Amino acid sequence: xKHIPAAAITPTTENEDTAMDLYACDQCxxxxxxxxxxxxxxxxxxxxxxxLPGDWVCPECGASKDEFAKLEHEEDLNVYEDFDLVYDDxxx
Numbered sequence: 001x002k003h004i005p006a007a008a009i010t011p012t013t014e015n016e017d018t019a020m021d022l023y024a025c026d027q028c029x030x031x032x033x034x035x036x037x038x039x040x041x042x043x044x045x046x047x048x049x050x051x052l053p054g055d056w057v058c059p060e061c062g063a064s065k066d067e068f069a070k071l072e073h074e075e076d077l078n079v080y081e082d083f084d085l086v087y088d089d090x091x092x
Contacts, residue, residue, distance in 0.1 A: 020034050020035060020048070021034070021048070021049060021070055021071070022034075022070070022071040023049045023068040023069065023070050023071065024068060024069055024071055025058045025060065025061065025063050025067060025068055026063070026067050026068065026069055027058065027061050027063040027067055028058060028060045028061040028063065030058050030059065030060040030061070031071070032049055032052075032068065034046060034047055034048050034049060038052075038056075038059055040059055041056065041059060043056070049065075049068070049070075052065060
């Protein structure tokens with residue numbers, strides 16, 4: 001029987017405002033976007049950062065959830081531009 005992580009079973013349905021916040025890894029600049037989830041780790045699209053399992057780690061560098069910072073404003077994306085990531089999808 002295949003084990004499916006609890007967070008992967010159902011997407012977040014509570015407060016949509018907080019459920020869709022972006023979080024960026026302070027170590028490598030990867031950002032978790034609940035709109036897409038983390039398919040490689042069986043986290044479905046729509047799963048808010050708060051609902052990620054406690055042992056979830058950054059898929060790029062292995063940093064823990066504690067090493068992620070919530071992006072409060074669109075301008076916060078610029079903080080991570082030194083990391084080789086593309087943010088054009090989020091800048092309208």
